[in-house]
Amino acid sequence: MNGDGAARITLRAAIGSFIFHGESTPALSCVEIEAAPGRLTAVLGGSGSGKSTLGRLLAAWLAGGRDGVLRGTLHLDAGGDPEDGSLVFSGTDDDPRIDPAAWADHVGYVPQDALAMLSGVRGTVEEELAFGLENRGAERAEMVRIVAETARRTGLTGLLERDPATLSGGELRRLAVGCAIIDDPGVLILDEPLASLDAAGARTVMELISDLLDRGVAVVVLSQQVDQLTRLASHWLVLKDGGVMAAGRPGQLLGGDLLAGSGVVVGGAQGPRPVPATSAPTAAAPALELDGVSFGFESSGPRSSRLLQNVDFSVVPGEVVAVTGPNGAGKSTLLRLFNGLLRPLDGEVRVGGVGIAGVPTGIVAERLGLLFQHPHDQLFERTAQREVLFGLDRLFGVDAPMKAAAALASVGLDGAEDVHPHELPGSGQRLLALATVLAREPAVLALDEPTVALDAHGFERLTAAVSAAAGRGAAVVIVTHDLAFAQAHAHRTMELKDGVLVGC
Amino acid sequence: MTPRFHPLTLLAAAAAVLAITTAASSWPVSLMVAAGAVALAAATGSARRVLLAGGAILAPFWLSLLVIHGLFYPEGRTVLLGFGPARVTAEGIGFALDMGLRTSAFVLVTMLFSFSVRVPELVAALNSRRLPPQFGYVLASTLMLAPIIAARLQKVRQAQESRGLVVEKGLRSRLNAIRLQMVPLVLGLVHDAGTRAQALDARGFRRPGPRSSYREVSDSMGQRGFRFCALLLAAAAVVLRIMASYPGGQS
Structure with a gap:
């Protein structure tokens, strides 16, 4: 330079x-x-x-x-x-x-x-x-x-x-x-x-x-x-x-076959695109709905300058929806509106048919699990086990340790219970963050860039987890730039661009 | 919108006000300065932040002052109330008020300064005066510590709320939330500091030799004159105070 x-x-x-x-x-x-x-x-x-x-x-x-x-x-x-x-x-x-x-x-x-x-x-x-x-x-x-x-x-x-x-x-x-x-x-x-x-x-x-x-x-x-x-x-x-x-x-x-077993994800290969493992669910009451939602970090600005403008969105139980869009389009912001970490300036967010206006995020979290974009923002405990256990007792009482162990096993982290989250490699941190969401068995999973930093083994765990969640009737919303992953695992893909969410 | 002052002008103003207030050692002056800081904060739109941050520091300080000096002031003669060994004396209350107001003025002016100054501009201004860059960085880190802690705390809180933590309005619920958030907060800050240190090293922060500044900070003759006068006034106040404290002077 x-x-x-x-x-x-x-x-x-x-x-x-x-x-x-x-x-x-x-x-x-x-x-x-x-x-x-x-x-x-x-x-x-x-x-x-x-x-x-x-x-x-x-x-x-x-x-x-x-x-x-x-x-x-x-x-x-x-x-x-x-x-x-x-x-x-x-x-x-x-x-x-x-x-x-x-x-x-x-x-x-x-x-x-x-x-x-x-x-x-x-x-x-x-x-x-x-x-x-x-x-x-x-x-x-x-x-x-x-x-x-x-x-x-x-x-x-x-x-x-x-x-x-x-x-x-x-x-x-x-x-x-x-x-x-x-x-x-x-x-x-x-x-x-x-x-x-x-x-x-x-x-x-x-x-x-x-x-x-x-x-x-x-x-x-x-x-x-x-x-x-x-x-x-x-x-x-x-x-x-x-x-x-x-x-x-x-x-x-x-x-x-040299790369087999190395954990390296071989992407971008030409070939038939995989299709979602499950067929699109039939019409049912939405698990999550956004009705005319607008949002901007400065409430006083003109409507046209808002990050999200009049967004309508719904996802039904068992459905997997991918949301794509350019960097800075507001995809992570959209997910934070789902559980009330951010509140819309206009419109309404409904989880399980019930509006969440005025409902604390901690209560919404009983039905909606959010995977943050950066595991560093999600992980705060001293060991992997404590991390997954956090807040589970309120949901499952004495069964909480069992649920935590099952969630850790589902992402392949059984055996790493006593490891400090920051000592796990990037893929392990992402999977641990995913385990904290899966353990709560929410009706809606909102996953922000879940594929980033995952190796081949991590990809397998993630896809299995998404399929299993959709299979038990959870609605899954995935924000991703990985279009191949979106096309392979989502029933629908939507694009967020210039504040508007549209079907692709 | 406030006029754009040179950061050293704000620093000189804050330092002069603090020196004069301390030298004056008078509760009406302290009260006036504290009130002035709040009024200025209101005028510049930072009243809420100044009062919240100042309140968090001053509330426990006032409480301890009133308990220690209000109840157990050894020189207290005018007893207003007595509880066994503890006595509320007029002198004790007066001393607590004086100390409390002086500290309040100090804290509120410091808060107003730290919320008004643009830290990167202050660092640039200090660098251009050939001060060691580490001094500027430590000062910037200190002034930005509150927002950094607040940002990290918000992340921890959001992560915990997303996993079912509900913070209610009661004191017990809030204390419980604080208990849950303190360890992750400290560990997170330590982790961030560790990774940041490597980046700073690699980006030449510890490199010896002269530095330059990307940001140009506008200055003017008027502001230079103001800074000179402010520091002169502060020095005069300190000298007068020292002279008044000598035997024969009035304290």
Whole structure:
């Protein structure tokens, strides 16, 4: 961004082993990777395979000594002496210490949780983008130019004056990418860069990556999905249980059964589209209805500026409805209106035929379960078991522990009862959040982006849970950008765009 | 809409008012300043937030003042009421009122300042004066702590309400909700701080050397003059107070 292209840098890593402090088994062992200029490398693997750990080690967000015991080498080659820039770690106190800022000059990183990238003390998107430039003392005129250019490339131009706290999940991800590329690193590592992005957002990021590759940037993508982006990679590294399961060209690895059992979701494949497992339910009294609902965060604004305008919507027991739409369209807001976390400015929300105006969310929750977009917003307890048990005693009394155990088992987390929710991998956190909803056996399930961060095993658990819930007569509303998932599992798909909800 | 003041103008005004109020050490002045802060908050549309935040800090403080000094003021001579060893004295009540009003003025002015100033602008203004960036960040984090805690608390509350928590109006229900929310709140904040520290490191926050500022903060001769006068007045008030406290002076 500062010049015509980033410095051509190669990052090589040979991780003998990396063991987190307090753990006995290595999170990574015998992993070698090379990120070369102008080349896209994809690191694939299921949940808990070690992808994110590898990405954070490469980016120096995890450090040998401080965070765990690292044995191996990291090598940054900027075209000089091949021995220059080699860092050898032997797991002792004498190991080199990496300056994260100096490393980030060459190796940019965008974590899976985009929010974790932000400084938290900047009031607007443009100020947040400029944070790294300010810290290096860039001239103001230069900063303005670079911020504008980065915003253009990440599709953030119209959002520069917005408070980062008000961005949608997809917008936040593009901001995090912008913060990482603004310093023009020669290597860029992206953890699940397409998660939560709508089609336009995904296209923007894909174009951006393509442009970076043309400029000679080495790009590493960490993903649990074979998607449109990872298919473009010249090299795949497939991880499982912290080790290399397979490596090679995509065509080579996709051809055989090498990915089976890796937990990697193979999406975007051409072939017949699956159909919902159950047929659409026959007419019945709606489990959830929205009648002329309008909503805006500023009640005093003109009606035309409202996020949702005169929305009519209903879903009957046993029906699965998918809601799609661009980032920032108000999909998550719509779900929060279902259980009263937000209240409509006009219109009425009815659950089970009863209006919820004036009814506390905690009471509505007896009939409607909400899965939040970010598991971090849903999980607050100290162990997975406590998490699922919260509030169950009011519903099931002495049967609560049994219901909690069943819900954990249904998402494959039996055995993880005593694990802290934040210590679970991304897929595990999403599934635990889902278990907290399933355990309550609500008449309506409202799921916000349930497929994000799920690996193949997680997908299976989710689809089984949705089918089972619909099978017992629950109405299910799924907000998603995963159109393939929507078409495969929903009886109806609706699109929320420009404040209006319409059938597709 | 309030006129856009330079953040250091607001800071100088708040600091001067606080210094003068403390130096004056007089309950009518404290009362006037506290009332003025509330009136200004009302005029700028932040009265509700100022009163809520100020009330949360001041209510327990006032209570403890009245209990400690109202009932057990050692120098109290004029007994108004007696309960065994505890005596309500006029001097004790007077001292509690004086301290309470002075603290109220202090808290309300500080709250008004923190809700009026635009924190990123304040940090930019401090950075441009070559103060260490860590100082600006800590100040910004402190001033933004209340909104950050409020946002995290809201997330925890929404998650709990979505799983059946009903907070009723009674004190018992509210206390129970607080009990359920405190541990997740603290753990969540600690977790957020841990991940944020890594991002700050990677984005060069601890980098030595000069910084620049993206945000331009508009200033004017008038505001510079105001800041100079405000600080001069504050210094004069402190000097007068010290002189008055010397033997021979009036306290």
